[in-house]
Amino acid sequence: MSYRIGLVGKPSVGKSTFFNAATMNDVPEGAYPFTTIDPSVGEAYVRVPCAAPEFDETCTPSVGVCADGTRFVPVQLVDVAGLVPGAHEGRGLGNQFLTDLNETDVLVHVVDFSGTTDIEGEPTEGHDPREDIDFLEEELDAWYLDVLEKGIDKHGTRYHGAEAVIEEDLAEQLSAFGITKDEVKQVILAEGLELDADAWEESDREGLAREIRKRTKPMVVAANKMDTPEAQRNFEEITADPDYDHLTFVPASAHAEKALKNAAETGVVEYTAGEDDFDVRADVSTDQADGLDRIATFLDEYGGTGVQSCLEAAIFDVLGCIAVFPGSANGPKDEKGVFRDCFLLPEDSTTEDFAFHIHSDIGEGLLHGIDCRSDRQVSKSHELSHRDVIELVSTKQAIA
Ligand SMILES: Nc1nc2c(ncn2[C@@H]2O[C@H](COP(=O)(O)OP(=O)(O)OP(=O)(O)O)[C@@H](O)[C@H]2O)c(=O)[nH]1
Ligand SMILES: [Mg+2]
Numbered sequence: 001m002s003y004r005i006g007l008v009g010k011p012s013v014g015k016s017t018f019f020n021a022a023t024m025n026d027v028p029e030g031a032y033p034f035t036t037i038d039p040s041v042g043e044a045y046v047r048v049p050c051a052a053p054e055f056d057e058t059c060t061p062s063v064g065v066c067a068d069g070t071r072f073v074p075v076q077l078v079d080v081a082g083l084v085p086g087a088h089e090g091r092g093l094g095n096q097f098l099t100d101l102n103e104t105d106v107l108v109h110v111v112d113f114s115g116t117t118d119i120e121g122e123p124t125e126g127h128d129p130r131e132d133i134d135f136l137e138e139e140l141d142a143w144y145l146d147v148l149e150k151g152i153d154k155h156g157t158r159y160h161g162a163e164a165v166i167e168e169d170l171a172e173q174l175s176a177f178g179i180t181k182d183e184v185k186q187v188i189l190a191e192g193l194e195l196d197a198d199a200w201e202e203s204d205r206e207g208l209a210r211e212i213r214k215r216t217k218p219m220v221v222a223a224n225k226m227d228t229p230e231a232q233r234n235f236e237e238i239t240a241d242p243d244y245d246h247l248t249f250v251p252a253s254a255h256a257e258k259a260l261k262n263a264a265e266t267g268v269v270e271y272t273a274g275e276d277d278f279d280v281r282a283d284v285s286t287d288q289a290d291g292l293d294r295i296a297t298f299l300d301e302y303g304g305t306g307v308q309s310c311l312e313a314a315i316f317d318v319l320g321c322i323a324v325f326p327g328s329a330n331g332p333k334d335e336k337g338v339f340r341d342c343f344l345l346p347e348d349s350t351t352e353d354f355a356f357h358i359h360s361d362i363g364e365g366l367l368h369g370i371d372c373r374s375d376r377q378v379s380k381s382h383e384l385s386h387r388d389v390i391e392l393v394s395t396k397q398a399i400a
Contacts, residue, residue: 003321003344004076005044005314006104010132011082011121013112014224014254016040019079021257021307022273024265040079045072046315047274047308048323051389052339055327055372059339067272071342073323075315078104084120085135088143098143102176106314107219109136110254113231113238129234133221133244137210140217145209147174152197152205166197177216187211218318220248222310227253227298250313252306256295260305263292274308276300316386320347324354327372327389345384352380355392365396 007015016029023042045064048071052059064072080100087097101107111129118124119131151173155166167188171181188195191207200208223238225231239249260278263269269292271278276299280292299305315321321344345357356363369378372389384390 002075003106003315003319004041004078004104005311006078006080006101006107007110008080008083008101008107008136008219009110009112010084010117010119010135012117013082013110013121013132015082015110016079017258018108018110018222018224018252018254018307018310019077021254021261021305022077022311024261042077042079043074044077044311045273045308046075046312046323046344047071048073048342048387050339050342051325051327051387055339055389057339061342062340064342070272071323072273073342073344075311075344077311082121083136083139085139087139088146101140101217104217106319107217108222108310108314109133109219110222110224112225113223113234113251114225114228115230115234116225116228126230129223130238130241130244133238133247137213140213141206141210144174144177144213145206147177148205148209148212152200155197166195174212177212179212179216183215184212187215218314220250220310220313220318222252222254222306223249224252224254226251226302226306227256227294248313248318250306250310251302252310253295253298253302254305254307256298257305257307259291259295274304274312276304315344321345322347322349322384322386322388324349324384325387325389326354326358326392328391349384350380351378351382351384351390351392354384354390355380355394358392361396362392362394365394367393367395369393 007019009015019040019042020029022044050059050066050069050071053069059066061071064074066072078100081097083097111132113129115127115129116123116125118127119135148170151170154173155169158169167181167185171179171184174184185195187208191204191211193200193204193208223231223235226235235251238244260269260271264271268282268284269278269280277296284292323342323344325339325342343357345354351369352363352366355366366380368380369382370376370391370393371378372391378390
């Protein structure tokens with residue numbers, strides 16, 4: 001199971017353009033709201049420096065690709081329908097939208113930083129992107145609050161007195177968000193509340209819903225349309241605004257990424273996703289040359305189009321995932337020494353978690369691991385780091 005990143009935001013901010021650029025699919029893009037009705041799921045990638053060259057190996061990735069020493073590890077990207085205020089009450093494409101979000105591990109909130117679309121995605125000028133950032137968080141919080149309150153109601157009717165275990169009932173109601181009863185309890189206590197729903201004020205319930213949302217739907221803001229001067233001004237202002245310190249912002253131009261991928265497909269340029277430059281390989285018209293020049297200036301200024309960086313910020317910075325390579329301590333002649341796989345694991349994963357991630361048989365028979373760089377044995381409970389190369393020594397083989 002690969003990680004799922006949900007692209008969310010109001011209509012016309014560039015979600016489909018971003019999706020198409022990252023996955024090279026052909027979802028309709030358009031300057032009118034609700035171009036996308038059904039969520040589209042595609043394969044995108046996050047970059048990890050390949051470990052094979054350090055071991056004088058060549059790699060043959062079983063999934064994704066490796067280009068010039070950079071592994072592109074697959075993740076799923078979901079292009080969700082545009083969200084409008086009131087979605088939690090069924091406005092716009094309402095509840096369908098929210099249901100699609102349940103399936104995601106992390107969100108990239110695509111925001112039109114140029115301010116040329118209003119809160120409903122209709123053309124305008126001078127719109128403050130802060131309104132969009134606020135509304136998405138509020139909309140998600142309202143949705144979580146609805147579910148939380150249902151859980152509180154059920155809890156109130158189901159049990160009486162000492163048997164009532166609030167965190168169990170809430171975790172059950174919130175199960176679609178992937179939160180355990182221990183985590184619910186942690187959040188309740190961290191909010192300074194008693195484990196007794198009767199003692200909670202409305203503002204307490206709102207605070208709880210917000211905290212649970214933040215934990216279960218961490219997000220990155222893609223500051224899109226940064227190829228416009230208005231967006232650049234807004235970006236400076238908003239990233240300096242302390243009210244937005246809790247968010248990770250990545251400047252992006254989905255347009256530029258899409259243009260480069262298209263040009264690469266037709267052989268006009270040579271471009272690797274995420275890079276901060278490209279080579280022109282064919283004769284181009286004056287208009288095309290101007291367009292490519294503007295993109296080159298953008299890449300120079302921002303270190304890339306930002307599309308890859310958004311995905312990587314979501315997986316590595318916000319979710320805290322690590323990438324681990326299964327290796328062999330026996331050197332290059334061993335078949336297993338070929339770097340076929342690279343797995344994304346949750347933060348704090350141990351050798352044992354890694355083994356179970358690959359196969360339950362390997363996990364059950366696990367004796368220990370070997371860190372292939374140092375050739376040292378590591379215990380089952382050893383916490384792994386990003387880009388570790390680990391051989392798993394197990395009494396059992398995975399049955400394919
Ligand atoms: N200048 C600029 N325009 C962009 C960029 N990305 C997208 N656009 C334009 O914004 C408009 C909306 O893009 P879409 O990708 O269809 O937006 P969406 O968010 O998927 O919209 P819905 O499906 O309606 O929710 C299109 O006209 C795009 O060409 C960008 O990086 N820069
Ligand atoms: Mg769309």
